[in-house]
Amino acid sequence: MLKWFKRPARSEATYTQNLIPAAVSSMGAGGQSVGSRGFRILSAQDSLDQGFIWAILALLCLGLVMVYSATVALPDANRYSGYETTYFLVRHAFSIGFAFVVSFFVFQIPMKTWQQLSPLIFLCCLVLLMIVLIPGIGRDVNGSRRWLSLYLMNIQPSELAKVAAVLYAADYAVRKQQYMQRIGKVLIPMVIAMFLVGMLLLLEPDMGAFIVIVTAVFGILFLAGINARVFFGVLVMLSTAFAALIAFSSYRRARLLAYLDPWSGDNAMNKAYQLSHSLIAFGRGEIWGVGLGGSIEKLHYLPEAHTDFLLAVVGEELGFVGVAVVILLFGYVVKKCFSIGAQAAALEKTYSALVAKGMGIWLGVQCFINAGVNLGVLPTKGLTLPLMSYGGSAILMNCVGLALVLRVDYENRCMMQGKAVS
DSSP, rough: OGTTTTTOSSOOHHHHHHHHHHHTTTTTTSSEEESSSSSSEEEEEETTTTHHHHHHHHHHHHHHHHHHHHHHHHSSSGGGGOOOOTTTHHHHHHHHHHHHHHHHHHSSSHHHHHHHHHHHHHHHHHHHHTTTTBBBEEEEEETEEEEOOSSSSHHHHHHHHHHHHHHHHHHHHTGGGTTOHHHHHHHHHHHHHHHHHHHHHHHHOHHHHHHHHHHHHHHHHHHHTOOHHHHHHHHHHHHHHHHHHHHOOOHHHHHHHOOOOOTTTTTGTTTHOOOOHHHHHHHHTTTOOOOOTTTSSTTTTTTTTTTTTTHHHHHHHHHHHHHHHHHHHHHHHHHHHHHHHHHHHHHHHHHHHHHHHHHHHHHHHHHHHHHHHHSSOOOOOOOTTTTTOOHOOOOOOOOOOOHHHHHHHHHHHHHHHOOOOO
16 A cells, blocks of 8 residues: 555656656557556547546436425425425526536646645634534524525535545645654644544534544545554544444434334334435335336425435435436446546655545545435434535535546646646
């Protein structure tokens, strides 16, 4: 593992000069070849990874359709009475459009600049996580204070913190590369930073976001070559801490017990109400689904059908086939994040490599948790399905994170073609 991240004495420029002549000499008729480290050498006609882009667009478009399907009946409820049937569709489409605009500008910024700004971005997110807890400033929804109102849209600082944590952890790992085997130099400062983030998130409360952030951060440290014994020791400590959080919190303990047996006693109508209706939705969908728009559970039976439990609506309307397509698309996106990161590592761009892989860890873990919750494999947590669930700040930060991965891909290709990165 360390061979991908240990930086030899030669510079990137020297490495590129050595790589390009060998690549040109081995190019075939199609203008492509395989380099000595296993990645494809690109011709001048190659652009960004088209399959990666199309997979992202497919998830966004499918999410838009399913959000409309899941919300078309919501105006019938008292909470949303007076809303148009297209209200959520329009807002979700606006969020996607806005995310595209922001992502375009994010893509223009070189990774070197992002590395320099990483500590400042992380600090700004900590400030936002504090501000959202102030009564009268942070919006309280369903007993959680997680949102800041910007009138046009609500911003969820915990979503920003996911991207900020990945950027900061990647920069931190690069700066501490020579101390990766020393606990005091590497692990303790990051544990303190994660403790602060966790404390702020648990006050909202948003344990799901905390789990995703901690997994992504320590996943990056593991990829950067942290001492294996120390890493697994931290895993044991974190597992113990999360178990303690559940054991000493009555509502979390009740959720866990309900998840283990959602049909016993009054669980199906109480703590496991969402899970039981999610399982009913999957059961109705069977292999091919009941047809787009034909879901019964979305008709005020399944709470948060357009956010946390959107996959259950997919399962009911599109069946096992629809769910399998969604999971395969996410698997492809995560795989591409790691392959782009491996390519950057081979080009000795350690920060870019860790950012790309960190984004893959974040999206993969959050997708896994959301799918596990919907299917009853994991306890119920308030995590949306990336790129698909309704939510402005979540869609925005998902697209920003993937725009950063595309930027890494772009810089990789420029370097392999011997071009200056613009």
